Amino acid sequence: MASSTIFFFSFYLSLSLHVSADNSNDICPATSCQHGGPEIRFPFRLRDVQPDRCGYPGFDLSCNNRSQAILQLPNLQDFVVSLINYDQQYIVLKYPSNCLAKRLQNQTFSSSLFVAQEYGSFTFTDCPDKFLPNFGMSPVDCLSDEHHKVLLCDANDPGALYLPILGCRTWNVSVPVSRQLLMDITERVSLKWDRPDCRSCEKRGGWCGLSGSTGSQVGCFSKHGLSKSEAKYTILRAVLAPLLLCMFGITCYLSSHARLSGHPDRPRQPPNGNDGENNVADILSPSSPVTRTRRTSNGAVGLDSLAIESYPKVQVGDDGRVPRPNDNICAICLSEYQPKEMLRTIPKCGHYFHAQCIDQWLGRNASCPMCRNKKGNV
Structure with missing residues (x-):
């Protein structure tokens, strides 16, 4: 009976340790660079603050000296993260000096992780300051000075056709745009990511995270740490454990009773005494x-x-x-x-x-x- 008890509890302990090991990579808590700033959580992680397993490779963010969340894209300068939408998986960026138009003139914002939801074609024009009329185009103040006025319009705008005649220098750029999130492209642009795909998990009210201690496999977790499947398994364990213990106790009792019944002539030992x-x-x-x-x-x-x-x-x-x-x-x-x-x-x-x-x-x-x-x- 003693050996059976030891075996049973050893088995149950090993099962519990196995489940605990599966839960060792619970979701890291969300953080941010400043109060009211964008929430930073998987697939993003805050470099030097959160462990590597808290984020997906290539999604590292940092905080600058102004407590702004910074994303560095390949072959580009740093960008300030203005918004992160985890449900639809897009990120809104702006330039630290608030002159995003300066970076838009020669960049396509293409990278292996973040891509444009779609691109729009825009025309920049640099005209002598004597041409005050802007033909309905948007002035770009951070690129203009007392001698030049820089304007921006859609590449298909008819007014852009007359600008070269007036002595203006023009050039076209391809800029990331989002029809679902209209914004001034001289201030902000929107990029999306497709991998890892956590949209279905977010819709179910969960958070994504890396499963296991190694590898890049992604799992869906409840916001208090356990994945949906692991939470169900934990509840099942909590129900089955008392039931198994009860069945084990009944089995031991019946086995002991059967052994005693097999020796009906077992004598009682008399108490010690002199009489x-x-x-x-x-x-x-x-x-x-x-x-x-x-x-x-x-x-x-x-x-x-x-x-x-x-x-x-x-x-x-x-x-x-x-x-x-x-x-x-x-x-x-x-x-x-x-x-x-x-x-x-x-x-x-x-x-x-x-x-x-x-x-x-x-x-x-x-x-x-x-x-x-x-x-x-x-």
């Missing part, structure tokens, strides 16, 4: 025998009085000498034999006891108290 007659009287109650063997109220099989009286008796001598000099204590009442006391012997094994002790014993148990498991019944 053998009183000790036996406390344990055994007399009953009237009917046949050679009889079944007592507790189910044990005993001998009737005629069978008991057929066993030989011997009296202890005046000097206290007993049949076996080294055997001078009754195994039933644990008292030493005294002169003139009457002993009774069990013929089959030769063991002897106080007559009154063994008589009451055999009335309840048809076996020798000392060797019942060695030589069988009397």
Whole structure:
């Protein structure tokens, strides 16, 4: 039974450790560079603040000295992160000097991770300051000065056709745009990412995160740390564990009861004492025998009085000498034999006891108290 208990709890402990190991990469808490700034969480991570496993490769952000979240795109300067939309997976960027138009003139914003939702074609024009009319075009103040005025319009705007005639220098650029998020492209642009794809997880109210201690496999987690599948498994464990423990206890009880039932003649051990007659009287109650063997109220099989009286008796001598000099204590009442006391012997094994002790014993148990498991019944 002890070995079964050890095995059961070892198995349950190993199962618990296995589940705990699966949960070792719970979602990292969200953070930000400043209060009210964009929330930074997977696939983004704050470099030097959050562990590498908190973000997806290539999505590292940092905080500048103005507590702004900064993203560095390949082959481009740093950009300030104005907004991160995790549901639709797009990010809004602006230039630290608030002159994004300066970066737009020769950049396409293409990278391996962030791409434009779509591109729009725009025309920049640089005209002498004497041409004050802007033909409905938008002035770009951060690129203009007292000698030049820089304007911006859609490349298909008819007014752009007359600008070269007026001595203006023009050039076209391709700029990331988003029809769902209209904005001034001289201030902000929007880029999206497709991998890792966490949109379905976000719609279910979860957060994405890396699964396991290595690799780049992405899983969906509940906001308090466990993935949906792991949360279900944890609940299932919480229900099954008490049930298994209960079943295990019932099995142990039934097994123990069956073993006890298989030995109906197991004797009760008498309590220690010096008065053998009183000790036996406390344990055994007399009953009237009917046949050679009889079944007592507790189910044990005993001998009737005629069978008991057929066993030989011997009296202890005046000097206290007993049949076996080294055997001078009754195994039933644990008292030493005294002169003139009457002993009774069990013929089959030769063991002897106080007559009154063994008589009451055999009335309840048809076996020798000392060797019942060695030589069988009397």
